[in-house]
Amino acid sequence: MQDIDIHQITEEAIAQMAGTPDARLKEIMEAAVRHLHAFAREVRLTPDEWLQGIAFLTAVGQMCSPIRQEFILLSDVLGLSRLVNVMHDAAGREAAGTETSLLGPFFREGAPEIAMGGSLARSPGGPELVLYGQVRDAQGQPIPHAVMDVWQTNAEGLYDLQAHAPDEMDMRGRLRCDAEGRYFLRTEKPIGYSIPMDGPVGALVRAQARHGFRPAHIHILITAPGHRDLVTALYLSDDPNVDSDTVFGVSKSLVVTPRRDLPDSPAPGAEAVRYDFTLSRARGEGSGRVGADPSTLVPSN
């Protein structure tokens, strides 16, 4: 034991953890302590501010429930989820592979099967949008019978969990591509929506004068044997927040502009997007469901 100054405390804390048997836990916790201490030194954190931080994290934990994961939302708005996503992509996505995006909290297993050309909307009402294209491997070969889960908000910006009783499914479906990897479905044009703003993360976002919106998007999960699951989303180019997504999910390659004049559209004259997806080979790294939020998060507004 020596007199501890603002640098020695970091060394002391790390030294006390030196015997951690799990090498990865040791690496992660040492780095966490080093960076946390450096952060406190950099901002000259006061005891009052430290207490405020503790109260904030306590509130984040207290907001969590089986249907709400406020810590993941915090990770999302800090850009940490996207960072982990990008690193995971860099490690396993083939160069030609479609970029991934956040899975988000609204994915549900067991979505209704839809036939080729069928609609995600249980009772279509909003402006129609057609999606079609092909699922291929990184060599450009079609992947036969890939399975696509597609889910999105309705034309009012609400997911089914927000608009209906919890056991009702709408604006989501599961489609099996044909033998040439082709898919074709109808949906409604989604609109942007606010992340849940009624908790401590929303309070933080407001305190930072951020808008709290995600641009209009359609989530897509594609699975095929021997390939890495692809979790991605298509973002509509005309959304005013397409360049300022609160959770940093947008990549340029995932931004699309619906058109009525696509020459090979299976629904001539309808607003349509053609998007061809490229799956990477599986390399034994698990599902590759990057950005997977394990819980459902139901905004209260």
Ligand code: BEZ
């Ligand atoms: C979503 O895309 O549904 C979403 C993603 C992260 C936080 C909130 C919502």
Ligand code: FE
């Ligand atoms: Fe979403």
